[in-house]
Amino acid sequence: MNILIDNKSGTPIYDQIYSQIKSQIISGALKQDELLPSIRGLAKDLRISFITTKRAYEELEREGFIYTLPAKGCYVAPKNIELLREENLKKIEEYIDEIVKLAVSCNLSKQEIIEMVNFSLEEQ
Structure with a gap:
């Protein structure tokens, strides 16, 4: 999974993460039931707060693009x-x-x- 953060953009960082993951799911770059990086792992890779990453993941889950299995991680939801x-x-x-x-x-x-x-x- 490839995510690029533009600090000069007026778009909030969580929204950039959300939009890029969502686009990769819609395009098929991320496949159904594929494990996403952990919230903390992605935050560390992007050098941002895990709270920011958590917010993006929560929004994706709320909209049905990903699902979470406790103690296992977040996965790409079956395409609706x-x-x-x-x-x-x-x-x-x-x-x-x-x-x-x-x-x-x-x-x-x-x-x-x-x-x-x-x-x-x-x-x-």
Whole structure:
């Protein structure tokens, strides 16, 4: 598992850890039932407080991306297809909002936006 902390980023460290682990789970880089580094071990590797790492793991568990077995560790949870779909839909909506903002700033019509989307879909 590869996690990079950007101290210059405005994003809290726990959120950087959370986002990177979540992305690796969604992409399949981290496999179902794979053991994650211990909270203390990851904190030591990243040279941060274990409380920060614990918060990231707790958030991942709360959202169903990982599960904990007492005295054994934290593992990647089985992928919930519906949960992954919702995550992707959320991302798509965010991108669409950005596209609309850019389109408005360029005075694009609805039809022009649709044509651009259709063109992109045809190239896939």
